[in-house]
Amino acid sequence: MSKIIDLSLLVREPLIFKDIKGEEYVIPGEIDLDFMLKLNAYQQKIKKVEKEEDSITLGRQMMMDILSLDKSKNITMDLVKERFNDVRHMKIIIEQTMLFINDIVKDPNFNSLESTKE
Numbered sequence: 001m002s003k004i005i006d007l008s009l010l011v012r013e014p015l016i017f018k019d020i021k022g023e024e025y026v027i028p029g030e031i032d033l034d035f036m037l038k039l040n041a042y043q044q045k046i047k048k049v050e051k052e053e054d055s056i057t058l059g060r061q062m063m064m065d066i067l068s069l070d071k072s073k074n075i076t077m078d079l080v081k082e083r084f085n086d087v088r089h090m091k092i093i094i095e096q097t098m099l100f101i102n103d104i105v106k107d108p109n110f111n112s113l114e115s116t117k118e
Contacts, residue, residue: 010107015100017067017093019083025070031101038065039101059090066097 012029019025042062049055060080067084068075084090 010104012104012107015096017096021083023083025067025073025075027066027069027097027100029104031069031104035065035069036101039098056087056090059094060084063090063093066093 010030014029015027017025017027039062042058042065046055046058049058060077063084064075064077064080067073067080084093
């Protein structure tokens with residue numbers, strides 16, 4: 001009997017953000033470990049920020065990195081400033097991405113990957 005671990009069960013539906021002009025940004029259901037480390041580094045930096053301006057700059061950089069997960073788009077800081085220039089946009093994109101990643105990590109299918117094959 002072979003033991004099979006089916007990793008395809010972990011692939012989730014993407015998270016999609018739509019900007020103010022109707023363009024969609026697709027965040028894949030698989031998150032790279034390096035990206036998770038980058039988000040963690042941002043969170044550590046944000047805890048140390050004292051000036052509002054620095055907080056906004058870090059938030060914009062986070063949004064740029066998050067939206068860059070959509071490999072079909074060329075995300076620049078100018079695009080972020082043009083289409084996501086509202087503190088509510090920043091808050092929603094960052095919070096929803098963090099929730100999305102937490103859902104991926106806590107996926108109930110994670111415990112049911114194993115099957116046996118004869």
